[in-house]
Amino acid sequence: MAVDMAISATEKPLGKVFTSDYQLTIPSFQRAYTWQAENIEQLVNDLQDACADPDTPYFLGSLILVKDGPTQYQVIDGQQRLISLSIIISVLRELEDDPDLIDSLNDLILEPGDKLRGIKAEPRLTLRERDTDFFRMYVQEGDLEGLFDLRDNDIASHAQRNIAVNTRRTFDLLAAMDAKDRRRFASYLVNGVTLVIVTTDDLAGAHRIFDVMNMRGVPLTASDVFKAKTIAEISPAARNAYATRWDDIMDPLGDDSHTLEEFFSDLHLIVSHKAVCTQLLEEFRKDVLKPYVKKQNVISFIDDLLAPYANAWLILNRPTDANLPDDIVAMLVSLADYQTTDWKPVAMWALVNSIRNLGSANAQVFSTPGNIGNETTNAHDERLQLHDIDRLHDVLAALERVTGVDSLNRQSPLARRTRAASAIRDLNKGHTLQQIRGFLITDEDRRSALAHLRGELQTSPAMKKLLLIRANEQKAGYRITRPRSLKALPIMPEQVSAKSDFAAWPESVRDHWANRIGNLVLSQANETQVAPLATYAQRRDRMLLSASSRRFPLTAELANIAECTPQTLQYRQDEMVRLIADHWNIRYDADDTDLSTLNEETLNVKATASSPTSKRVSIAQVLEAGLLIAGETLVWERPRKGERWVATVTSEGKLRMDDGREYATPTAAARAVGGSSAGLTVWKRTSNGQKLSDVWKAYRLRKH
Structure with a gap:
């Protein structure tokens, strides 16, 4: 007998979702919380951009729920967003000092209870059993200080580690906003962020809905929209030829809509010098396409703007295959090390303005055969026509420097893109590097960066690896070819057992060095193989086993260290801080003080941070x-x-x-x-x- 499955779908603002109407539970069969810091940072950044236009709602997708009672629901799809939104609200509550606003934010994640209505005081969202107490205590009930005081050894699961890391990242992002902007952000989050709530009373039906909603048709990409608008402005005689030309230019970039949006957003910044672009389709049309249409010269847009910048984008994604001098390739590889991409517009500008024929259909951009349309060797191929290579080198070096310093100082995407827009504006004016405000590093920037470098590295594994690469290459004096599986591994084990020679160190000393750069080594060794090794000799020998690991001088020198002491780590720390400071030219301030010799406390005092961070308080x-x-x-x-x-x-x-x-x-x-x-x-x-x-x-x- 067929069973009717009741389905409802309604769009609601977040403030109507996090209420007593929905008691949400993550069922045990769901996967754990897997969002990484970059995922929640992207969400916060998108919301920051969106709240600049408070009258335009921000659609955050759908939640698929199975009804278990009058207000009880299982979450089938949407737990990553719900947990992340709870983290954002918890941080907003922590940073707020208005009692009424604190209560309002608190009510979004904790049901206060009502004895008259028979409602128990409970969190609005309950995680899987293994992680629910951790999430409730630290995030929902607001013990952020307790969360920030935790060490890695105090955390029991990957999901809990993701919660801790993402809460730290969110705190740093939101604390950097002033109180007025943060309250505007909170208001938009509650009233402007919407979700479609799809509910059913049947679990199997919920899974069918999930499958259908994730098998939707392929939407138009930004490239499709701009192509249609551009080709329509070309005379009928040339229309077909330029439609083909557009495809030849854009097909190598692929058809991923997110990638194409990034490319056109970067091109918009390069042309308009505007750091923020919240409505790409409209703003690109107005700021970039409209002047070409007005001059009846959209062919020039395709040939002189789209084509060279598309090739520049490809070079940035495949630098080692590009037909460029080795030193330029090395600098592009270094920039590609960063997880952030806000440096790309400046690098694209530098390439386009240093290679005369980068937009030519016959330009031989790459030396290695692949799937890129302009790589086929033929009689019409043109060598890249480079000019003023020294300036290209200097621009890329300055760009890598500010990207590194901004990454260490955890600058927001808006600050980084504002820097990029400023740099391109001044580059277009022909300013010298010293006159370009986007490349300026202040003494406060220097001190803050070195304070982060000296202290506990509260950053991603990728950034730790990048810092070690910079130190090793600075010491070697050249770019070192990297093995694929390169990692930053700790000399001291995370779990120190009684049989470990590190057990003789005072607990406070082990705690001091656990998350500092002096305790890290670049190695190709497998993390799971190194983790159980208890002694220094065992860990050193495993990390030195591969010849690829021994390419790095700071790794190779471990072979000459028979015993690891706290003084060993201090020496390594001092050397790496000095090497990185020299690499980015941030070692000396305006008074010629050697900042690399100052301790963390002195640097922090002089840096005079303008906003609180999630850094552990001692x-x-x-x-x-x-x-x-x-x-x-x-x-x-x-x-x-x-x-x-x-x-x-x-x-x-x-x-x-x-x-x-x-x-x-x-x-x-x-x-x-x-x-x-x-x-x-x-x-x-x-x-x-x-x-x-x-x-x-x-x-x-x-x-x-």
Whole structure:
């Protein structure tokens, strides 16, 4: 007998989704939370761009839900976005100081409960069982200070690690906004972001809906739209020829709509010098195509603008195959190391303005045969006509330098694209490199970058690898050919067992070095093979096993180090900081002070950061700020277990327990006595009952 399946679909703003109408649960059969930092950063950036036009809604796709009760639903599709949105709301709540707005944000992720209506106080979203307590405690209930105090060893699953990393990244992005813009962003998030809620009462039906919604037809790409608008302006006699010319230019870029949007967005920035483009189809037509149409010269748009920049885009994606001098290829390879792509418009401009015939249909752009239409060797092939190679080299070097410094300083995409637009504007004016504002590195930029480099590297594995590559190549004096599986591996194991020679180091020393560049080595070794190795000798020998690893001088020198000590890591740290500072020419400030010799605290003080970050707060920092007092006691009361733990704050920035053991962080002290679920929040000052997490928050959000 056939069973009717009730289906409904409604579009709602986020503020109507995160209400008591929807009690959402991630079923156990769903995959874990897999979004990476770049995914949530892209979402935040897109929302920042979208809220510039508050009257235009931002559609965030569909949620597919199975109804389990009056307001209970299983999430079949949409958990990655729901978890990420909860993180964004939690961070907005943490940064807000208006009590009414804090309550409003809190109500979006926590059902406050209503005894009269029989509603229990619960999170609006419940994750899979393994991760639900972690997400509830740190994100939904707002213990961000406790989350930021966690070490990798404190985190039990990949999903929890993604939650922690993404919360940090979101905090850094939103803290950089001023309060007025952040509130505007929050308002847009609640009222302007919409989702289509598809509900059914049948699990199998929900999966069929999911399949259908993900097998939709192929939409038009930006290239299709611009081609139609451009070809329509060409005389009928030349229309077919230029339709074919367009395809010859654009087909090598592929048909991925996101890639094509990136290309046209970059081309829009290059022409318009506008950093933000929220409505690509409309703004590209107005700012780029319209002047050519007005002059009845759209053929020039295709031949003189689209063609050379499309080839420049291809070169940036395949630099080692390009028919360019080795030093230029090396610089393009270095730029391709970055996960960000905001440098691309400047690099494209530099190539187009340094190669006279880059837009020619016969230009021999690549030397290696492949699937690119203009690579076929024939009698009409033209060699690339390069001019002023020295200037091209200098522009790319300056571009790599500012990209590196901005990456270390975690500049927002808007700031990076504003820098790119400024650089291209000045390059078009023929300014010297010293006059180009987009290439300017201030003393504050230098100090901030070196402070990040000296401290705990709260950055992606790709960025850690990039920093090690820069240090190794600076020491070698040339570009080093890289094996495919190259990784940044720690000298000290993440889990230090009793049989490890690192176990003899004080816990505070191990904690200090765990996430610093001095503890990292470039190697082709497999991470899973290195991870269980306990001793320095075992780990060193495994990381040196491949000849490809030994190409890197900072890796090869481990062969001459028989024993690893904290002094070994300090020496490596000092050397790598100096090498990277020299590579990016940020070692000396305007007063000729060698910034690479300054410690992290001095650099941080002088950098005078303008906004708080998610960087881990140390006990020593809070002591220095006068928010804690050496010698005062903290207490953790556990009446149900009949336990009372007391810790004393030492003048060295540690917590000392009654048995004399000392710990570098509140979380480490709590977990040592209370188990893996304990954190910073459990400690209170005996003097006034204040939670330690509130002290930490006061330090982080203090006026800079």
